[in-house]
Each structure stands twice: as structure tokens, then as C-alpha cells.
Amino acid sequence: MAGGVAAASALSSPWKALLQRALDANAHLRHSTYFQLATVGAGGRPANRTVVFRGFQEHCDKIQINTDTRSNKIGEISICPFGEICWYFTDSWEQFRISGSIDAIDGSSADPAKLQHREKAWFASSVKSRLQYLGPQPGIPVVDEEQAKDVHLEPSAGPVDAFCLLVLDPEKVDYLNLKSNQRLIFTRRQKENGSSDWMAEKVSP
Amino acid sequence: MAGGVAAASALSSPWKALLQRALDANAHLRHSTYFQLATVGAGGRPANRTVVFRGFQEHCDKIQINTDTRSNKIGEISICPFGEICWYFTDSWEQFRISGSIDAIDGSSADPAKLQHREKAWFASSVKSRLQYLGPQPGIPVVDEEQAKDVHLEPSAGPVDAFCLLVLDPEKVDYLNLKSNQRLIFTRRQKENGSSDWMAEKVSP
Numbered sequence: 001m002a003g004g005v006a007a008a009s010a011l012s013s014p015w016k017a018l019l020q021r022a023l024d025a026n027a028h029l030r031h032s033t034y035f036q037l038a039t040v041g042a043g044g045r046p047a048n049r050t051v052v053f054r055g056f057q058e059h060c061d062k063i064q065i066n067t068d069t070r071s072n073k074i075g076e077i078s079i080c081p082f083g084e085i086c087w088y089f090t091d092s093w094e095q096f097r098i099s100g101s102i103d104a105i106d107g108s109s110a111d112p113a114k115l116q117h118r119e120k121a122w123f124a125s126s127v128k129s130r131l132q133y134l135g136p137q138p139g140i141p142v143v144d145e146e147q148a149k150d151v152h153l154e155p156s157a158g159p160v161d162a163f164c165l166l167v168l169d170p171e172k173v174d175y176l177n178l179k180s181n182q183r184l185i186f187t188r189r190q191k192e193n194g195s196s197d198w199m200a201e202k203v204s205p
Numbered sequence: 206m207a208g209g210v211a212a213a214s215a216l217s218s219p220w221k222a223l224l225q226r227a228l229d230a231n232a233h234l235r236h237s238t239y240f241q242l243a244t245v246g247a248g249g250r251p252a253n254r255t256v257v258f259r260g261f262q263e264h265c266d267k268i269q270i271n272t273d274t275r276s277n278k279i280g281e282i283s284i285c286p287f288g289e290i291c292w293y294f295t296d297s298w299e300q301f302r303i304s305g306s307i308d309a310i311d312g313s314s315a316d317p318a319k320l321q322h323r324e325k326a327w328f329a330s331s332v333k334s335r336l337q338y339l340g341p342q343p344g345i346p347v348v349d350e351e352q353a354k355d356v357h358l359e360p361s362a363g364p365v366d367a368f369c370l371l372v373l374d375p376e377k378v379d380y381l382n383l384k385s386n387q388r389l390i391f392t393r394r395q396k397e398n399g400s401s402d403w404m405a406e407k408v409s410p
Contacts (some may be wrong), residue, residue, distance in 0.1 A: 007277045046285075046304075090295065139390075141407065142407045142408060203346055
């Protein structure tokens with residue numbers, strides 16, 4: 001792709017294959033599925049936190065993240081519905097910066113397909129991980145160290161109110177390989193028929 | 206600190222000791238000095254990338270990062286001079302979210318002390334690392350794969366134009382320990398005499 005812009009395959013996102021390869025190469029590391037999600041927070045200032053990759057949505061590029069409806073990022077996303085993921089793979093020295101819009105799906109969604117995605121994400125996470133959504137609101141002062149230790153949850157019970165599925169729809173992916181010192185920028189291009197494809201460009205690191 | 210707010214020592218930032226301990230505990234990992242820096246970019250959207258911790262500024266809490274004046278973040282910081290660091294320590298399972306204002310110091314600074322900090326940061330980085338500031342502008346299309354391979358730099362030569370020191374002045378630190386499941390929020394409080402101290406609060410993770 002040296003020398004400029006090349007149209008990438010419209011069938012599959014070209015960066016997705018790179019990302020899948022990085023996930024495979026770093027799979028022995030527990031933290032390989034952790035990345036940092038930046039949003040715009042209070043007063044227009046940036047916010048940044050580590051979250052867990054919960055897989056791609058079926059048959060597409062959209063990236064899934066579980067979160068608590070009571071966390072600050074929900075309010076932030078309702079004001080500025082954009083995010084940038086920074087995902088650094090510590091073993092292969094690869095960085096993916098993935099920016100796009102974020103859809104926050106809680107139990108009040110009117111879209112049955114979205115509610116189904118949320119339910120699927122709920123059951124895909126461990127019962128232990130589900131329990132955190134029954135705990136106290138994140139970020140509030142701890143008053144009683146012993147509270148909320150006896151929470152019980154039926155494994156067959158559906159998503160609780162505090163459970164929210166975030167879906168990031170990638171628009172641009174900036175890939176950097178620190179071993180080969182190569183950088184590629186992938187940009188999504190909307191086509192006239194409503195579908196989209198990706199352009200790839202090799203740029204200076 | 207259970208039960209509410211406690212005034213932390215005014216002499217030293219209480220979170221700095223926690224961060225130093227995390228740095229020591231993870232020092233065997235090359236990536237332990239890498240963190241993600243979020244800023245607000247084009248169109249008010251969040252931007253996020255991995256950068257390298259270049260130490261604290263002498264006798265204070267300010268965090269130093271080297272960057273290229275030609276990178277996007279310089280323009281972003283000139284419009285919105287705030288950042289949030291997300292620093293995840295993969296071995297000790299600790300996360301530090303450090304937010305504050307960012308000062309970008311390039312060679313045009315009128316402040317001799319700042320220029321001195323910049324020069325010190327330049328010589329503190331390896332000659333190999335300095336060479337990148339003589340390479341092509343980051344993010345521009347690669348036209349000739351072979352270009353800029355014969356760049357030479359005198360080890361005694363001072364900072365080049367493209368070298369910029371970023372200094373983040375922390376205002377709030379959100380600490381999360383995933384092993385003990387404990388979270389502390391440290392907030393800087395300005396005092397009447399111009400100095401400041403830190404408040405620490407234990408909150409729900």
C-alpha cells in the first residue's frame with residue numbers, strides 16, 4: 001500500500017483481521033482483552049478508563065463493552081456519543097486506536113434487537129461478573145465496609161436494571177506496529193447505496 | 206478512610222506513593238511505564254493514545270511526556286488543555302486515572318525554566334528515541350519507503366524544533382485496585398494561601 005490510498009475489501013474490515021491476529025498472539029495474557037476507552041466528560045474534558053472487550057457484535061465490526069448504567073460514562077455518552085478505544089498489545093507491541101460512535105443499550109431500549117444483544121451479553125458474562133451490577137453505585141462514598149456482601153443472583157435471571165451494553169461502531173482505526181515501525185490508517189467510507197467500505201493508508205509512525 | 210473524606214498530608218501527594226509502589230511492583234515489565242492519554246480532539250470528539258511516562262517533574266507531582274510538535278495532540282491541547290491519563294498495571298491489577306491540565310512546551314516558550322525542563326527531557330531520552338523527531342511528520346502518507354534512513358544526530362546537540370515536552374498537572378486521581386477491590390478518589394483542593402492539598406475518599410469500585 002506504499003504510495004497512497006488503496007481501497008480495501010468491502011466484504012470484511014481489513015483492520016479486523018489485524019486485530020484478530022493481535023488477540024490471538026497475545027491470548028496468553030489475561031489483560032490482552034483490556035483496553036482504554038476515552039469519552040468526553042464533564043465540562044468538555046476528556047475521560048479515560050480501562051474496560052473489557054466483550055467481543056464483536058455478530059456479523060459486523062461493532063465492539064461490545066459491558067458497563068453499569070450508574071457509571072459516569074453513561075451520562076457522558078448521552079451528551080457526546082463518541083469514543084476512542086486505545087488498545088495496546090504488550091507482547092506484540094501493537095496499538096489500535098479505534099474511534100466511532102457509541103450506543104448505550106439499557107433495559108429501556110425500544111428496539112427488540114438491541115434488547116436481545118443486551119440479554120445475550122448478560123448471559124455471556126460470568127455470574128460473578130453479573131453480581132457487580134447488584135452492588136452499590138460505583139463512585140459513591142463507602143459508608144459501611146460490610147454492606148452488600150450477601151447479594152445473591154439466580155444464574156437464570158435476566159439482566160438487572162444497572163446492566164448496560166455499550167456498542168462502539170468503528171469509523172476510523174489507526175494501527176501502529178512498534179516492532180516493524182509501521183502505521184496504517186483505516187477510514188470508513190459511506191457509499192451511495194448505504195453500505196460502506198474501508199480505505200487503508202500507510203502513514204509515517 | 207472508611208466512612209468519608211479525610212484530609213491527606215499536604216507535604217506530598219498521597220496518590221504518588223501508591224503510584225510509586227505500583228511502578229516498583231511492575232518494573233520488570235517493559236510496558237509498565239506506558240499509559241493511555243486522552244484529550245479532546247477534532248469536532249469535540251475524544252482522542253486516545255499510548256505514551257511513555259518520562260518521570261515526575263522535580264520536587265512536584267507533575268507528569269512528563271515527550272511528544273512531537275507535529276502530532277495531532279498538540280493542536281488538540283491548544284484548544285482544550287486538559288487530559289486524562291489511564292494507567293493500568295498489568296501485574297498488580299491497579300488502575301490510576303489521572304486528570305489535569307496539560308502544558309505543551311516547545312522551543313518557542315518564553316519561560317526559561319520551562320525551556321530548561323524541555324532540554325533536560327531531551328537529554329534524558331536515548332539518542333535513538335531523539336532520532337524520531339528528525340523523521341517525517343507523523344501521520345502523513347508514506348511516499349518513499351527508503352526516505353529518512355540516513356538521519357544523523359550529534360549526541361550533544363540540543364532539542365530539535367519537533368521536540369515537545371508535555372507536562373500534566375494532576376487535579377484528580379481515581380485509584381482502583383482490582384485485587385483488593387478497593388477504590389480511592391484523590392482531589393486537589395486549592396488553599397487560600399495559594400498552595401494546595403489533597404483530599405482522599407474511599408468509594409465503591
